[in-house]
Amino acid sequence: MGDSTSITAYWDAAAAEFDEEPDHGLRAEPVRAAWRVALRGWLPAGPVDVLDLGCGTGSLSLLLAADGHRVTGVDLAPRMVERARAKLAAAGLPGGFLVGDAMAPPTGAQRFDVLLSRHLAWTLPDPQAALREWVSRLRPGGRLVLVEGRWREAGQRGVPYVPGAEALPWHGGIGAAELAAAVRPLVSGLRVEPLGDEPRLWGGPVADERYALVAER
Structure with a gap:
């Protein structure tokens, strides 16, 4: 599919309006509160070290930092990272953000x-x-939290994703059963929590499959 330059350019262009989606910006208190409750249910008692991959503009990182967790965010798009840094700085909360590929997060041996x-x-x-x-980036007993689903091709206000995206292995998302099958050999246990019937998380009802997979190393 498209090279990393075109992918970065796409998400950089999306950064300015990214937070306008209710579940991206978490600007409405009911949506923000729903994600706060969900994260507390998925994470162990803190504070803990959290790697937020594909952190975007840092909305989830902000909630995690507000709960006292030590957050490192990684995103391929520099403009997303800029907004994430600014978001936490404006709230007076600590957090480290890095520009990098989620396939190989630039966090060294941490x-x-x-x-x-x-x-x-x-x-x-x-x-x-x-x-x-x-999974290799987790400490023994660490937790993998994947919020995923199966939906239409992502786009911002009708702008298509990069050329060749239809060739991605999980183009259009991945169902819970398939993802669980991929993760299960790598972990000691997992559970799947359906999220499609939780409209407060998304700013309204959704008709596609959405869920959280929580696994233990």
Whole structure:
């Protein structure tokens, strides 16, 4: 599919309006509160070290930092990272943000208690390799939290994604059963929590499949 330059350009262009989506910007208190409750249910008692991959503009990182967690965010798009840094700085909260590829997060030898990824796996050219890499970034007993689903091709206000996106292995998203089958050999246990019937998370009702997969290393 498209090279990293075109992918970066796409998400950089999306950054300015990214937070206008209710579940991206979390600007409405009911949506923000729903994500706060969800994250608390998926993460262990803190504070813990969290790697937020595909962090976008940092809305989930902000909630995690507000709960006292030590957050490192990674995103391929520099403009997304700029907004994430500004968001946490404006709130007076600590957080480290890096520009980099989620397939190989630029965090060196650091290991994390939690790796969080939301709506990212469908964009990856080799999601199976990414899953193996992500689990390796966890400390023993660490937790992998994947918020995923199966939906139409992502786009911002009708702008198409990069050329060749239809060739991605998980183009259009991935169902819970398929993702669980991919993750299960890498972890000691997992559970799937359906999220499609939680309209407060999305700013309104949704008709497609959405869920959280929570796994233990």
